[in-house]
Amino acid sequence: MSDKEVVCKHCKRFVRGDKCPACNTKDFTKTWKGVVIVNEPNASEIAQIIGINAPGKYALWVK
Structure with missing residues (x-):
């Protein structure tokens, strides 16, 4: 994944990289609202x- 921020679908945390440091998942989205x-x-x-x-x-809403 690139250096652009994406949001983890599970914990709603903004992530840079291939793996969420908070919940160790690789399930990300670019569709979110609110910070x-x-x-x-x-x-x-x-x-x-x-x-x-x-x-x-964190994002407030994640699709």
Whole structure:
């Protein structure tokens, strides 16, 4: 895969490369909407609501 960002269909994390570092899958999409960047998931209400446990850049909706 190229260096362009794609989104993991399972954890919704933005990924560069061939494998998602968060969930170790290779199932990606280029169809997504909305972005949330989480620095401290334990202190973030939004992260808790959408189920994010690790810091990173995530899509809100993934096809």
